[in-house]
């Protein structure tokens with residue numbers, strides 16, 4: 001009893017702010033998925049709802065005589081970076097196959113979003129034998145320009161990894177994405193699902209056989225944008241965990257064991273995957289009672305202990321937001337909140353609780369309360385009453401760091417903007433003309449303040465990997481109604 005009391009006391013100071021808050025989670029879920037339409041590359045379909053966008057990148061891949069059209073621009077620029085894109089796809093897929101039944105009408109939109117990425121990832125993996133394409137668009141040239149994706153005149157350079165220039169990080173993440181997506185489509189399109197899984201196995205084999213960091217061979221084409229700072233071992237564990245989940249092949253488990261454990265992170269993002277792998281693998285320990293997975297459960301719980309508000313590893317803003325790093329902090333909040341709600345589900349299913357230091361008991365509600373607080377904060381329950389989801393609530397970011405959003409739509413003004421002409425729209429104080437509905441930006445600073453300035457990209461830039469992990473927590477709270 002006393003330990004429970006202590007727990008309630010400990011968290012109450014963080015919860016009072018939001019005690020009555022109930023944003024419209026159904027609307028937020030819908031918008032979080034609509035966002036991906038604003039990031040689309042390739043030929044747009046007739047049912048494109050964000051109608052200020054038009055087709056773009058239609059000859060992507062042509063410099064290598066392959067078709068690499070489609071997929072998503074990763075953030076506010078016009079580059080297709082497969083490393084974060086594959087992570088985005090893995091997280092969207094995990095949200096969808098784990099929580100799809102609670103998504104209602106949004107389930108179909110989630111599948112469409114996943115397929116928009118996996119159609120491209122399949123092409124990247126199969127277009128040229130012995131190569132995995134890992135990106136399109138010269139990021140250094142792109143970042144010197146401010147132009148609509150529809151007008152791009154920068155080099156659409158094609159990047160790849162191969163046995164002589166390996167990239168186990170990007171390959172294993174691609175394998176994870178394809179394997180996770182194969183589970184989403186298993187019931188609805190078994191042929192597509194089998195293709196995804198077969199390709200995932202091949203790409204994983206390549207990742208395992210030819211070890212290396214993709215940053216070593218691609219250097220300034222991926223760094224400092226999406227450098228593999230944490231190396232590739234975390235992706236090998238993560239990729240193998242997904243393959244193991246999708247195939248039940250014990251060889252993947254043996255491979256994971258051969259890695260000899262991993263780091264003890266306090267973060268989870270497009271570069272650092274151990275925490276995700278631990279939570280994913282811990283499902284076997286908890287739900288399937290498989291003793292062989294006990295280690296990953298321990299690791300998952302030790303990760304969560306580092307996240308709880310009393311831990312020295314995680315700072316919280318005065319308004320109660322988890323604060324990990326200044327650059328695009330909300331990516332960490334959405335990804336970690338994903339893991340908290342996922343672990344809470346495993347705990348609830350098995351009536352599991354665990355201990356957090358001095359007789360503090362962590363139960364599923366502990367994790368759900370903390371998650372709700374983070375979700376509500378992002379949706380506007382914060383000291384400055386700012387929703388960090390564009391187009392949601394009465395006050396949201398108006399000057400996001402996003403080329404297509406800040407330039408006049410090609411639909412209205414068909415005259416192309418060249419590389420430098422667009423910067424007049426970057427430097428203006430005016431709000432962006434096009435609303436990227438559902439985009440979650442990098443978020444406030446450590447004092448809960450938000451400047452709403454285009455050039456403060458660490459706060460004002462959205463990213464596919466910020467939104468993707470948010471889908472699951474939103475689906476969870478949306479399906480609980482107003483409770």
Ligand SMILES: *[C@@H]1O[C@H](CO)[C@@H](O)[C@H](O)[C@H]1NC(C)=O
Pocket residue numbers: 211212213216228229230231232
């Ligand atoms: C890959 O990167 C990690 C992290 O920077 C580093 O520790 C490791 O030695 C690198 N591996 C190779 C094979 O270069």
Ligand SMILES: *[C@@H]1O[C@H](CO)[C@@H](O)[C@H](O)[C@H]1NC(C)=O
Pocket residue numbers: 418419420421
């Ligand atoms: C872009 O267009 C402007 C005129 O609007 C011109 O002065 C400039 O040279 C052009 N820049 C490039 C890179 O073509």
